[in-house]
Amino acid sequence: xxxxxxxxxxxxxxxxxxxxxxxxxxxxxxxxxxxxxxxxxxxxxxxxxxxxxxxxxxxxxxxxxxxxxxxxxxxxxxxxxxxxxxxxxxxxxxxxxxxxxxxxxxxxxxxxxxxxxxxxxxxxxxxxxxxxxxxxxxxxxxxxxxxxxxxxxxxxxxxxxxxxxxxxxxxxxxxxxxxxxxxxxxxxxxxxxxxxxxxxxxxxxxxxxxxxxxxxxxxxxxxxxxxxxxxxxxxxxxxxxxxxxxxxxxxxxxxxxxxxxxxxxxxxxxxxxxxxxxxxxxxxxxxxxxxxxxxxxxxxxxxxxxxxxxxxxxxxxxxxxxxxxxxxxxxxxxxxxxxxxxxxxxxxxxxxxxxxxxxxxxxxxxxxxxxxxxxxxxxxxxxxxxxxxxxxxxxxxxxxxxxxxxxxxxxxxxxxxxxxxxxxxxxxxxxxxxxxxxxxxxxxxxxxxxxxxxxxxxxxxxxxxxxxxxxxxxxxxxxxxxxxxxxxxxxxxxxxxxxxxxxxxxxxxxxxxxxxxxxxxxxxxxxxxxxxxxxxxxxxxxxxxxxxxxxxxxxxxxxxxxxxxxxxxxxxxxxxxxxxxxxxxxxxxxxxxxxxxxxxxxxxxxxxxxxxxxxxxxxxxxxxxxxxxxxxxxxxxxxxxxxxxxxxxxxxxx
Numbered sequence: 001x002x003x004x005x006x007x008x009x010x011x012x013x014x015x016x017x018x019x020x021x022x023x024x025x026x027x028x029x030x031x032x033x034x035x036x037x038x039x040x041x042x043x044x045x046x047x048x049x050x051x052x053x054x055x056x057x058x059x060x061x062x063x064x065x066x067x068x069x070x071x072x073x074x075x076x077x078x079x080x081x082x083x084x085x086x087x088x089x090x091x092x093x094x095x096x097x098x099x100x101x102x103x104x105x106x107x108x109x110x111x112x113x114x115x116x117x118x119x120x121x122x123x124x125x126x127x128x129x130x131x132x133x134x135x136x137x138x139x140x141x142x143x144x145x146x147x148x149x150x151x152x153x154x155x156x157x158x159x160x161x162x163x164x165x166x167x168x169x170x171x172x173x174x175x176x177x178x179x180x181x182x183x184x185x186x187x188x189x190x191x192x193x194x195x196x197x198x199x200x201x202x203x204x205x206x207x208x209x210x211x212x213x214x215x216x217x218x219x220x221x222x223x224x225x226x227x228x229x230x231x232x233x234x235x236x237x238x239x240x241x242x243x244x245x246x247x248x249x250x251x252x253x254x255x256x257x258x259x260x261x262x263x264x265x266x267x268x269x270x271x272x273x274x275x276x277x278x279x280x281x282x283x284x285x286x287x288x289x290x291x292x293x294x295x296x297x298x299x300x301x302x303x304x305x306x307x308x309x310x311x312x313x314x315x316x317x318x319x320x321x322x323x324x325x326x327x328x329x330x331x332x333x334x335x336x337x338x339x340x341x342x343x344x345x346x347x348x349x350x351x352x353x354x355x356x357x358x359x360x361x362x363x364x365x366x367x368x369x370x371x372x373x374x375x376x377x378x379x380x381x382x383x384x385x386x387x388x389x390x391x392x393x394x395x396x397x398x399x400x401x402x403x404x405x406x407x408x409x410x411x412x413x414x415x416x417x418x419x420x421x422x423x424x425x426x427x428x429x430x431x432x433x434x435x436x437x438x439x440x441x442x443x444x445x446x447x448x449x450x451x452x453x454x455x456x457x458x459x460x461x462x463x464x465x466x467x468x469x470x471x472x473x474x475x476x477x478x479x480x481x482x483x484x485x486x487x488x489x490x491x492x493x494x495x496x497x498x499x500x501x502x503x504x505x506x507x508x509x510x511x512x513x514x515x516x517x518x519x520x521x522x523x524x525x526x527x528x529x530x531x532x533x534x535x536x537x538x539x540x541x542x543x544x545x546x547x548x549x550x551x552x553x554x555x556x557x558x559x560x561x562x563x564x565x566x567x568x569x570x571x572x573x574x575x576x577x578x579x580x581x582x583x584x585x586x587x588x589x590x591x592x593x594x595x596x597x598x599x600x601x602x603x604x605x606x607x608x609x610x611x612x613x614x615x616x617x618x619x620x621x622x623x624x625x626x627x628x629x630x631x632x633x634x635x636x637x638x639x640x641x642x643x644x645x646x647x648x649x650x651x652x653x654x
Contacts, residue, residue, distance in 0.1 A: 001029060001080050004582035009083035011589045016086060017056055020045070024053040025062060028078035033192075035073050058190065060115035061302070066195040077192060085305045087585070087645055092308050096181060103164055104172050108181065111303050116185050119173065120297030128166045173295055180307040180345060185300040188233035200229040235345050306346035309653040313347055313480070314338070316487060316650065321455065321462055329451045331382050332374065333462060339369045340478060347484070347654050368466050368477035371452070375445045452476055460486050484654040485570075491650050492573055496545060503528065504536050508545070508568050516549060516565040537566060544576035578651050585644045588637045595637075599630045 006029050014022035027042045028034065034042075040050050054076060057063035061082045067074045089112050097105030110125065111117060164172075176182040188196045204210050210222050314337040322330035455462040461482065468474040497505045503526075510525045511517060517525070523533050540546040551563040596603065605611060606627055611618045619627065 001078075002579055002582065004579055004586055005080065005084070006030075008582050008586040008589070009078075009080050011586055011593075012086045013062065013083055015589070015593070017060070020049060021053050021056050024050065025057060025078055025083070028057075028063060028076060029080065033075050033077040035075055039076065061189065064190055064192050064195075066191050082305075084648075087641065088305075088308070091312075091642070091645075092303065092305075095308060095311060096176070100172065100175060100179075103168070104176060107172060107176065108303060111182065111301060116300050116302040118297060119295050119299045119301065122173075122301075123166065123169060123297070126164055126169060128164070128169055170295055173301070177295075177301070179342070180304055180310075182301050183235070183304040183307075185302050186233055189302070196230055196233060197226070200226055200233070204229065304345075309347045309649060310341060310344050312646075312649050313484065313487075313654045314341060316654070317462070317483060320460075320487070320490070324460070325454055325458065328382050329454060332378060332448065332451050333455060335374060335377055336369055336463065336476060337478065339373065344480075347480070368464070368475035370473045370475045371445075371449055372473060374452070374476075375448055378448060487650050487654055488574060489570060491647060492570065492577065495577060496540070499543070500536055500540060503532070504540060504545075507533070507536055507540070511546070511566060511568040512570075516567040518563055518565055522566060541566075545573050547572065574651050578648065581644050581647050581651070585641050585648075588641045588644075592634060592637045595630065595633055599626060602626055603630070 006026075009029065010022055010026050013025050023045075024039065024043055027039055031038075031042065036050070036054075039054075040047060043050060045053070054063060054065075057076075058065060062079055063076050064079050065074055065076050089109075092112065093105045093109050096108045107122065110122060114121075173182065177184070188199070191199070204222065204225055210218075210225070214222055314334070317337065318330050318334045321333045452463060453465070456465040456476070461479065463476045463478055466472075466475045466477060493505055493508065496508055506526050506528075507522060510522060514521075514525065519530070519533065519537065522528075522537075523530050526533070537546060541548055545568070547567050547569050549565045549567065551565060552558075553561045553563065602623055605623075606615065606619065615624060615627070
């Protein structure tokens with residue numbers, strides 16, 4: 001973990017959880033993996049204070065822990081990616097609200113606040129009927145919905161606002177889990193990758209098949225089994241799939257039982273009544289046999305940050321398509337990515353632990369989306385008539401399509417069709433549009449296909465065309481790994497252009513295409529003056545965007561007998577940009593802290609309950625002016641942090 005990334009994470013933890021927690025987090029970041037006694041000696045805190053701090057860090061997934069089976073000693077270490085994810089909390093909530101509504105955004109907000117929580121705790125926080133409360137109500141006991149609320153989790157329902165029902169609560173959680181934005185918690189989520197690998201190896205070695213020395217294909221099978229086990233723990237796919245399948249079956253069984261009884265009123269009540277999911281001991285109060293479709297009160301959930309990175313990458317790709325091709329193509333591409341998004345759990349392909357399950361991204365082997373599905377979804381949603389330009393049938397110059405030898409022949413028939421002429425030259429015309437006079441305007445289905453072909457034939461290769469075969473229809477997939485590299489390269493080129501103009505970008509593209517070159521060769525390829533070229537090379541080398549390699553011609557290694565080769569390494573440049581971005585984000589947050597301290601007295605007064613909403617009455621003109629200026633400065637600084645985070649997402653997470 002770099003210096004500036006450490007500084008940024010400490011600022012985020014300190015701003016949200018306070019000085020005590022950030023001090024312990026800083027010790028774990030600085031010293032690495034430590035037991036409790038060593039952390040206690042470094043922190044200068046009491047054992048009680050340290051236990052509280054570690055509890056907060058573990059609850060928020062900011063610290064990982066592992067108890068060694070050899071000496072029963074528990075070790076703790078910092079989880080800095082979760083600490084950095086704190087800067088994206090607002091974006092995550094906004095994304096869920098846009099897709100699933102305000103209630104779903106509130107659920108994600110509470111999960112972000114708690115780190116992880118049980119379904120029963122969330123239900124009690126929203127004043128929803130709990131299974132234990134139902135039993136008490138059935139026995140005549142009075143229900144107190146305010147008891148045993150999780151620490152820091154407040155009720156969100158108020159007078160005049162929409163009050164969620166238990167059915168809508170369960171359905172919303174089910175939708176978030178099914179979409180991948182919320183995931184179930186596994187014990188491996190609290191351990192580091194090395195500890196998980198060690199535990200997975202121990203579990204596999206209990207299998208008689210992998211005991212003893214492994215030879216030949218056994219080593220490959222063992223490595224594959226280890227990867228699959230780690231992937232299963234990481235995404236908890238087995239438990240989630242069983243949970244969701246059970247939920248689906250129970251819902252279908254309820255609706256099927258009600259329909260078979262022929263009681264319309266009962267069926268309507270089951271679908272609409274707010275007490276539809278109030279069950280006692282797993283059975284509905286409509287009678288035995290109607291099992292609950294509840295997710296389970298003891299089920300522990302957390303926010304899946306990796307899924308949000310997938311959504312952010314898709315949005316970035318859609319913006320790129322709109323910029324490079326057009327709006328209609330971007331809408332089509334957005335629909336394609338949305339359908340592919342359901343089977344993708346994370347972005348970084350190098351961190352995938354399995355190649356067998358379709359729950360992980362495998363851009364080369366993943367099944368695509370058929371043209372029929374896209375036609376049905378977007379036929380009437382987009383104005384396809386203006387998406388692609390059409391040439392007039394009387395102004396088509398077909399000479400470039402004809403072979404030069406054929407072109408010399410004097411054809412008497414001027415009405416020969418383009419398709420027939422092309423077929424004589426061995427050109428496959430199955431995918432060509434017929435521009436003859438008798439052909440009408442292309443249909444919407446054909447225009448959708450033409451837009452998909454535009455995406456496939458673009459230099460960036462936005463989609464991959466899977467041709468129609470006997471056993472499968474024509475479909476389209478996306479190579480996310482190649483597109484992610486292209487996104488990173490575009491961002492690097494934008495940064496270099498802003499700092500060194502288009503001349504610096506020309507040098508970068510020459511080196512990227514030709515490889516390692518000396519100064520004279522770069523000048524010849526770029527048609528640049530040697531003096532101007534040398535100034536750009538020196539500046540970009542000092543900033544870390546270019547690298548220099550010395551190749552001596554003899555063993556004396558004299559400068560006059562040494563070749564100096566310049567080259568561009570995208571990976572090194574990416575790391576340099578990341579470090580600079582972390583530093584800029586940390587400086588912005590530090591500035592926010594300094595600006596807040598300058599007006600802290602005014603902020604405390606404006607935050608009083610009797611002043612909120614009545615600032616004109618209780619605050620003077622100077623105070624209102626100062627408060628407005630502070631909010632404007634804070635908005636600018638935090639907005640800049642958000643834009644820098646978008647850059648980090650492209651450079652690191654995609």
